[in-house]
Amino acid sequence: MLFGAACAMFFLCPESFVPMQIFCDYHLEPGPLKILEESVRPHKLIFPIKRETSVLATGQTDPSFAQADIAFGQPSVASVLKAERLGWIHLTSAGYTRYDTPEFRAAAQARRLIVTNSSRVYAEPCAEHLFAFMMAQARKLPIALQTRGGSDTPQWAQLRSASSCLQYQRVVILGYGSIAIRLIQMLAPFRMEITALRRQPKGDETIPIVTAEALPPALAAADHVINILPDNADSRHFIDEKRLAGMKPGAIFYNIGRGATVNQDDLAASLHSGHLGAAWLDVTDPEPLPDDHPLLTTPNCYITPHTAGGHPHESESLVCHFVENFQRYLKQTPLLDRVI
Numbered sequence: 001m002l003f004g005a006a007c008a009m010f011f012l013c014p015e016s017f018v019p020m021q022i023f024c025d026y027h028l029e030p031g032p033l034k035i036l037e038e039s040v041r042p043h044k045l046i047f048p049i050k051r052e053t054s055v056l057a058t059g060q061t062d063p064s065f066a067q068a069d070i071a072f073g074q075p076s077v078a079s080v081l082k083a084e085r086l087g088w089i090h091l092t093s094a095g096y097t098r099y100d101t102p103e104f105r106a107a108a109q110a111r112r113l114i115v116t117n118s119s120r121v122y123a124e125p126c127a128e129h130l131f132a133f134m135m136a137q138a139r140k141l142p143i144a145l146q147t148r149g150g151s152d153t154p155q156w157a158q159l160r161s162a163s164s165c166l167q168y169q170r171v172v173i174l175g176y177g178s179i180a181i182r183l184i185q186m187l188a189p190f191r192m193e194i195t196a197l198r199r200q201p202k203g204d205e206t207i208p209i210v211t212a213e214a215l216p217p218a219l220a221a222a223d224h225v226i227n228i229l230p231d232n233a234d235s236r237h238f239i240d241e242k243r244l245a246g247m248k249p250g251a252i253f254y255n256i257g258r259g260a261t262v263n264q265d266d267l268a269a270s271l272h273s274g275h276l277g278a279a280w281l282d283v284t285d286p287e288p289l290p291d292d293h294p295l296l297t298t299p300n301c302y303i304t305p306h307t308a309g310g311h312p313h314e315s316e317s318l319v320c321h322f323v324e325n326f327q328r329y330l331k332q333t334p335l336l337d338r339v340i
Contacts (some may be wrong), residue, residue, distance in 0.1 A: 001207065007197050019043045021085075023068035025075060026092050027051035032315040036072075039323040070329070081107055088114040088329055090322050094122045094179070095258060096339050097231040104153045108340050121179035121317045122309040126256055129308035130226060131180075133280040133297035137252050142302060166190045170219045172197070174238070175228035175257060176205060178228050178337070183226070195222075199234070219247045224254065231258035241266040248278040256308045258287030267292045271301055282308040285290055 015023045020043045028036065029052075035046060048062035049071075065071070065079045071089045079096050079142050080086060089099075096117050098104075108115060137143065140163050149155035173180045176198040184194055186208060194207045195218045201209045210218055219225060225247055229235045239262040240251070245255070252275055255262055264285065270276045278300035279332055284293075295301050311317070 015220070017042070020069040021046050021067045021076070022070045022072060023065050024050070025051055025062070025071075025073035026315075026318070028315055028319065029253055032319045035316065036319045036323070039319070040326060046137075061071060061247075070326075079102060080104075080113075086111075087114060088116070088335075091115070091117040092318050093117060094119045094126070095230055095254060097258065099340065100230060100232040102233075105340055113340070114329075114335060114338065116335050116337045117339050118318055118321055119178040123182040123322050125311040126179045126228075126308045127182035127186055127283060129304070130183055130256060131303075132252050133167060133226060134252075135281050136302075137280065138166050144149075166192060168192065169223040170221050171195070171226065172222040172339055173226045173228060176209065176228070177228065179256070180226075181206070208213045215243075215247050219243060219251075220250055222248055224252050226279070227255040227257045229257040229261045231260045235261045237261070237263040239263065239267065240268070241320045244276065245269040246274065249275055253275050253279045255279070256282040259283040259287060264293075264295055268298045268301070271298045276300075278302070282306055 022040055022043055023046050024036070025048050046064050046067065048064060050062075061076055061079050065075065065083055067085065068083055068084050071080070071083075071086060071153070073092050075089060080089065080099075081104075082307055091099075094117055096115065099108075099115055106325045115247055121226070140159055143283065144159055147155055151158075168188070168191075171187065173183070173194065173196040176196040178198055182194075187194065196205065196207055196209055197212065197215055197218075198209050198216075199211075202212070227239060229238060235258075237260070239255075241263065244253075244266055253267070259281075267276075267279060270278055279298075281295075281301070281303045281304070283306055284295065284303065289296055293304065318330070321336070325337075328335050
């Protein structure tokens with residue numbers, strides 16, 4: 001769900017009110033910055049000496065952070081652990097790797113520190129990016145766009161027969177969050193059989209859920225395996241030689257989660273052997289890959305440069321998502337996209 005510029009709101013407070021300090025280390029253009037300033041007034045924004053232009057970059061240590069009651073952006077873990085006043089962090093990304101550790105979670109729980117992310121902002125573009133990957137693979141677009149043979153050529157006949165439809169195929173989604181939920185809605189007209197892996201099933205899922213222990217049979221039957229896993233100690237190299245070998249021959253693998261969740265050498269080997277039909281990646285480890293990395297020349301491997309979350313007015317969407325949560329924070333009601 002994306003939010004429009006109409007999200008701005010004003011808050012009236014009594015004279016005795018002490019405004020909160022909201023630290024923002026994300027560089028905003030004048031339009032989104034005005035929305036943010038007007039929406040949090042009379043609370044105060046504070047900024048570091050250097051603001052980051054990427055939603056993925058870790059903010060620099062800044063002395064003003066010690067005065068923050070709320071952080072909006074990507075504050076460093078070290079700064080957060082030292083900030084005694086801090087009560088809530090709202091991240092400008094869907095990922096939260098650096099905070100997803102037992103040590104940080106324990107510290108946050110002890111201090112009652114809340115952490116939310118921006119998953120809802122990126123659910124629509126990321127789901128559409130995945131859907132585009134799936135359609136491009138089914139309709140053999142990478143090959144078709146480079147083929148000029150006429151209808152009387154073997155290349156044309158082979159391309160026609162190789163093009164497939166998504167209807168009734170089987171999908172396994174690794175991860176069940178905002179992106180997965182939106183993708184499931186998009187795939188509904190295709191009447192696909194969809195299963196998802198979720199670390200802790202909650203009972204509110206709309207499709208069958210499996211845990212890691214019950215995953216192998218689902219992988220063995222899936223035509224499409226979609227990885228949206230975050231990067232943490234449990235998920236690093238989750239996709240490895242064993243799980244790749246357990247996938248259905250010819251299955252298509254997609255990754256828009258995090259590059260570190262995949263053993264890329266094992267992935268390249270599976271593609272070279274022909275066991276996997278293709279891989280579509282929006283994330284790699286590192287980013288970008290060095291020029292001599294094997295995946296760049298691996299057959300049937302297609303890579304986009306971590307652009308799945310991109311969309312018009314991205315900064316405005318991030319600000320408005322924060323503002324909606326800020327209103328909830330003031331009212332002491334549950335926050336959206338809470339991860340800690």
